[in-house]
Amino acid sequence: xxxxxxxxxxxxxxxxxxxPHPCARxxxxxxxxxxxxxxxxxxxxxxxxxxxxxxxxxxxxxxVRAVHEELSDRDLAYTTVMTVLTRLAAKGxxxxxxxxxxxxxxxxxxxxxxxxxxxxxxxxMTGDRDSALVRFAQSVTNDEADALRKALERGESP
Amino acid sequence: MTLAVHHVxxxxxxxxxxxxxxxxxxxxxxxxxxxxxxxLSSLALIVSVVGALLSFGLEPxxxxxxxxxxxxxxxxxxxxxxxxxxxGLGLAVGGWLVVNQLLCLRSTARARARHRLLLQLVAxxxxxxxxxxxxxxxxxxxxxxxxxxxxxxIVVSAGxxxxxxxxxxxxxxxHERAHARERHHLVVAPFQALRxxxxxxxxxxxxxxxxxxxxxxxxxxxxxxxxxxxxxxSALERFRANGNGAGTPAGAMPxxxxxxxxxxxxxxxxxxxxxxxxxxLACLIAAGALVTxxxxxxxxx
Numbered sequence: 001x002x003x004x005x006x007x008x009x010x011x012x013x014x015x016x017x018x019x020p021h022p023c024a025r026x027x028x029x030x031x032x033x034x035x036x037x038x039x040x041x042x043x044x045x046x047x048x049x050x051x052x053x054x055x056x057x058x059x060x061x062x063x064v065r066a067v068h069e070e071l072s073d074r075d076l077a078y079t080t081v082m083t084v085l086t087r088l089a090a091k092g093x094x095x096x097x098x099x100x101x102x103x104x105x106x107x108x109x110x111x112x113x114x115x116x117x118x119x120x121x122x123x124x125m126t127g128d129r130d131s132a133l134v135r136f137a138q139s140v141t142n143d144e145a146d147a148l149r150k151a152l153e154r155g156e157s158p
Numbered sequence: 159m160t161l162a163v164h165h166v167x168x169x170x171x172x173x174x175x176x177x178x179x180x181x182x183x184x185x186x187x188x189x190x191x192x193x194x195x196x197x198l199s200s201l202a203l204i205v206s207v208v209g210a211l212l213s214f215g216l217e218p219x220x221x222x223x224x225x226x227x228x229x230x231x232x233x234x235x236x237x238x239x240x241x242x243x244x245x246g247l248g249l250a251v252g253g254w255l256v257v258n259q260l261l262c263l264r265s266t267a268r269a270r271a272r273h274r275l276l277l278q279l280v281a282x283x284x285x286x287x288x289x290x291x292x293x294x295x296x297x298x299x300x301x302x303x304x305x306x307x308x309x310x311x312i313v314v315s316a317g318x319x320x321x322x323x324x325x326x327x328x329x330x331x332x333h334e335r336a337h338a339r340e341r342h343h344l345v346v347a348p349f350q351a352l353r354x355x356x357x358x359x360x361x362x363x364x365x366x367x368x369x370x371x372x373x374x375x376x377x378x379x380x381x382x383x384x385x386x387x388x389x390x391x392s393a394l395e396r397f398r399a400n401g402n403g404a405g406t407p408a409g410a411m412p413x414x415x416x417x418x419x420x421x422x423x424x425x426x427x428x429x430x431x432x433x434x435x436x437x438x439l440a441c442l443i444a445a446g447a448l449v450t451x452x453x454x455x456x457x458x459x
Contacts, residue, residue, distance in 0.1 A: 045278045052279050091275055114276045115297050119315065121273060122301045144299050 047084050050074070055094065056111050061104035116151035123148075161213035161223065161454055168447035169206035175199040175444045178436075180368065186424050187431040189375035193345060195440055196369060200349070202448035204255060209451045211248030215241045223455045254355070262351035273305055281313065292331055294319065300400055302330050310338035321396050329381050329389035336380035342373045371417045378421055391425040394418055 054070045055062060068081045085105050088094040093114075096103045109117075123145075176199045179185060185192035209223070216226040218237060234242065281293040292312045300317040304310055312334040319327060337343070346369055353359070353366045381390055398418050 049279050093275065093279065111280055114280050115295055118273065118276050118280070118295055118313075119297050119299050119301065121269070122303050122313070122315075123299065148299070 044084065044087075047076075047080070048088055051081065051084050051088065052093070052107060052111075055105060055107045061097070061099075061106035063099075063102045063104060065102075067105070113151055116148050120148050159214075159217060162210050162217065164454055165206045165210035165213055165451055168451045169203055169210060171443050171447040172199045172203035172206060175440050175447075176203070176365075178440060180364070182434070183429075184431045184434050184437075185368075185372065186375060186420065187429055188433050188437075189372040189379070191433055191437055193369070193372050193376070195437070195444060196365075196372070197345070198441065198444035198448060200365075202444055202451060206447065206451040208248050208252040208255075209454055211244050211251065213454065215243070215245030215248060217241065222457050255352075258355050259348060259351045262347065262354060266347065270305060270307055274307065274311065277305065277311060277313065284314075290328075290331060292334075300397060302334060304334040304337040306338065306341070306343040312338065321400055322393055323389075325385075325389045326393035326396070329385040330393050332381035332385050333377045333390065336377040337373075340376065340380070342377065346370055346373055367417065371420065374417070374421060375424065378425060382425065387425045387428075391422050394422050394425070398422075 050071060051067055054067050058066075064078065064082045064085055067085065068076065068078050071081065085094060085096070085103075089096045089105065093108050094105050095108050096105045098104070175195065179192060179195055179199070182192075212223055212227070215237065216223060216230070218241060219226040219229060219233065221229070230245065234245075237245070277293055277295070281295050284290045284292045284294050292314050294314055294316060296316045298317040298320075299315055300321045302312075302314045302318045304312050312331060314327070314330070318330070322330065349366050349369045353362045356362055378390060
């Protein structure tokens with residue numbers, strides 16, 4: 001499944017297309033090594049989002065090739081898409097399973113469930129966890145609170 | 159015994175300062191000064207409690223605390239049960255506090271990383287035409303918050319944008335930016351970790367919510383400087399009214415009403431109390447207690 005020339009192409013692409021502005025000061029913190037590739041974290045974040053949108057839009061699990069095809073207008077290397085999917089799986093927002101020789105990827109929860117999780121945390125309704133946020137003020141009606149709880153329960157027991 | 163007495167005296171001073179802080183009404187007018195004093199006196203109290211236990215337990219050695227602690231593994235059979243118990247308790251309390259803080263730091267960091275990841279996947283950047291830099295989450299619940307970190311994020315929900323006028327929203331964003339810039343989460347975190355250690359303690363819960371309220375007031379003050387008092391007050395008012403609007407069946411959200419009320423009050427009718435003359439004195443006492451306790455660890459006797 002691994003295309004040998006993929007890495008080389010993607011590196012060349014990055015050299016050509018992604019030139020940092022001379023004024024932009026970049027520290028080593030802005031980069032991360034993944035599978036031997038050096039990838040800009042900000043760009044990676046944007047890609048992760050794009051890949052998730054592809055997965056959410058599809059009804060069934062997708063192979064790397066399928067995702068790569070859907071993102072063809074971005075002119076990405078195959079390995080870049082694979083790296084992003086592997087990272088997302090490692091972070092637990094994407095599930096993967098083997099099907100023959102290929103991996104199939106599917107979102108671990110719907111977009112609505114992730115939004116509900118964010119909101120529950122913002123409202124400190126997640127239980128005993130330390131509050132990781134500093135809030136201005138919050139207001140939630142009881143109907144909204146119930147809907148949020150239900151959304152999260154659905155997400156936890158698929 | 160002199161060592162232990164000094165620690166107890168330092169601890170008592172710290173407790174007195176904290177009690178004064180809990181009762182004082184001036185704290186709402188000067189949240190920053192109150193926070194500094196809270197941090198000093200809490201740290202002094204913790205160090206002196208651990209110090210008092212250790213110095214009582216290690217007293218038979220007749221040495222300073224640190225040298226006696228170094229000697230402990232070889233000479234502990236010289237101590238009787240009481241002294242050994244005190245040393246054990248002192249070490250356990252000290253170690254427990256440190257480990258708990260670290261565990262809380264880790265779990266908070268994890269929760270934040272997860273939150274940041276999800277935001278990146280589902281939130282949209284607000285249009286920059288008005289110089290706003292907030293992330294918007296598309297959900298009808300009204301909420302605005304700051305996700306702290308190396309690059310802090312300010313997040314508003316679609317519900318909050320709908321609830322507030324432009325002017326109010328700008329004031330709220332200024333408030334959140336103040337949280338991010340002044341690193342308020344670092345002020346609150348140690349107290350929250352303490353509360354998690356003793357979740358049932360009413361006193362700790364009260365101290366914690368006092369600290370949280372003071373931090374909010376600091377951010378309010380900062381936002382008021384650039385956006386004026388009224389937008390912020392009316393934004394708070396709207397949040398409060400919205401939450402209480404529905405009926406309250408079982409399992410209702412406890413909307414923390416009193417703190418919000420206090421914030422609105424001080425924005426609309428600032429009392430303008432001057433910093434009490436006792437404040438520098440209290441600072442001196444708390445700092446003195448802290449320095450005494452810490453230095454007693456190092457002084458060889």
